[in-house]
Amino acid sequence: MAVIPLAAHFHGDFVIKLLPVDSGATMDEVAAAAAANSVGIHVPDQPGRTLRVRKQGADEAFPRTSTVADSGLEPTECVEIYFE
DSSP states (O other), X not given: OOEEEEEEEETTOSXXXXXXXXXXXXXXXXXXXXXXXXXXXXXXXXXXXXXXXXXTTOSSOOOTTOBXXXXXXXXXXXXEEEEO
């Protein structure tokens, strides 16, 4: 698989971060990677709530088991991560 750099905006964080992810990573794995850089640092944890990923500006989140390759996201494209 290939490493894809995504711009990740975690809801509540004031910084958009470059997030390198594997093209075979699921959206749950992308959310977990983004959370490692924001939750407990700039964003308070929300135990029991599910993290979701959507393309910036989209109304709906990607399915949690879909992969980065399945999503059609391009390098440096921005995704939003949020607690559902």
